[in-house]
Amino acid sequence: MNVVIDSGNTFSKVGWFENEKLLRYTTRLEFAEMIAEVRSQRPEHVLFSSVSTTVEEFVHALDLPSNILSLTPDTPLPVTKNYDTPHTLGADRIAAATGANYLYPQENVLVIDMGTCITYDLVDQMAVFQGGLISPGVKMRFKAMHTFTKRLPLVEEEKNPAFIGKSTRSAISSGVMNGVQAEMEGIIARYRHSYPDLRVVLCGGDAPFFESSLKPPIFAVPELVLIGLNRILTYNVSLQ
Structure with a gap:
C-alpha cells in the first residue's frame, strides 16, 4: 500500500492507494493525528509533501521502516517542468498538474486549484508543465x-x-x-x-x-493533488 501526505501550514491530507487506485483519504488532520493515521496502516511506500514540516521531523515522528520519499524541487517527475524558477514552484501545483496529466494523458489540461490562492496551471499534451x-x-x-x-x-x-x-x-x-x-x-x-x-x-x-x-x-476532481502525489510516488518507485 502507498500513502501520500499533503501537509499544509495547519492541516494535513492523507491518501491511501493500492497501486494507482485511491482507496480512501482523510482531510484536516493535525500533525499528531496524521502520524497516527499513517502508523496504523504500516504502508510499504510513503511520499511526504509539506510546506511547514521537514521530512526529518516527519520520519522521526513516524518511526516506521517504510520507504519514505520527500517531494522536493529535485524529485524526478513523470512530467517536464518548463518553468524559469523550478525551485520556487509549489509542490501542490506540480502535484495537481501531474495528476491531471495522469488522468488525461496526451491532452492539454488547465488545472484550477482553489485554495488559499487560486492557481491556474497548464500541462500540455506532451506532458510539459508550462506554468x-x-x-x-x-x-x-x-x-x-x-x-x-x-x-x-x-x-x-x-x-x-x-x-x-x-x-x-x-x-x-x-x-x-x-x-x-x-x-x-x-x-x-x-x-x-x-x-x-x-x-x-x-x-x-x-x-x-x-x-x-x-x-x-x-x-471537478477533488483529490487531484493526492492523485498526482501518488503518481509521483509510483514513478519514483519504478526508478529504483
Whole structure:
C-alpha cells in the first residue's frame, strides 16, 4: 500500500492507494493525528509533501521502516517542468498538474486549484508543465477588504449570491464570488483561444462553490493533488 501526505501550514491530507487506485483519504488532520493515521496502516511506500514540516521531523515522528520519499524541487517527475524558477514552484501545483496529466494523458489540461490562492496551471499534451497564474483566493479577498478598510465587515463564502447586492454584506459577497467566477471564465477563455481542445479540471477547497456555475465542460476532481502525489510516488518507485 502507498500513502501520500499533503501537509499544509495547519492541516494535513492523507491518501491511501493500492497501486494507482485511491482507496480512501482523510482531510484536516493535525500533525499528531496524521502520524497516527499513517502508523496504523504500516504502508510499504510513503511520499511526504509539506510546506511547514521537514521530512526529518516527519520520519522521526513516524518511526516506521517504510520507504519514505520527500517531494522536493529535485524529485524526478513523470512530467517536464518548463518553468524559469523550478525551485520556487509549489509542490501542490506540480502535484495537481501531474495528476491531471495522469488522468488525461496526451491532452492539454488547465488545472484550477482553489485554495488559499487560486492557481491556474497548464500541462500540455506532451506532458510539459508550462506554468500559469496565481491570484488571491476567495477567503483572502474577503479578509483583505475587511482588514484594509475601517468599516467593511468580514463576510463568509456563499454559493450563487445575487449579482446585485442590496446591502453592504451582499454587495461584498457578490463582488467576491461573482468576481472570482468572472475571473475564471475570462482566464479559461484566454487559454482556450490558444488551446481550443483544452480540458479544464477544478480542485481545491473552494471548488464546490463554483463547479456547477461555470460554463461546461468543467471536470471537478477533488483529490487531484493526492492523485498526482501518488503518481509521483509510483514513478519514483519504478526508478529504483
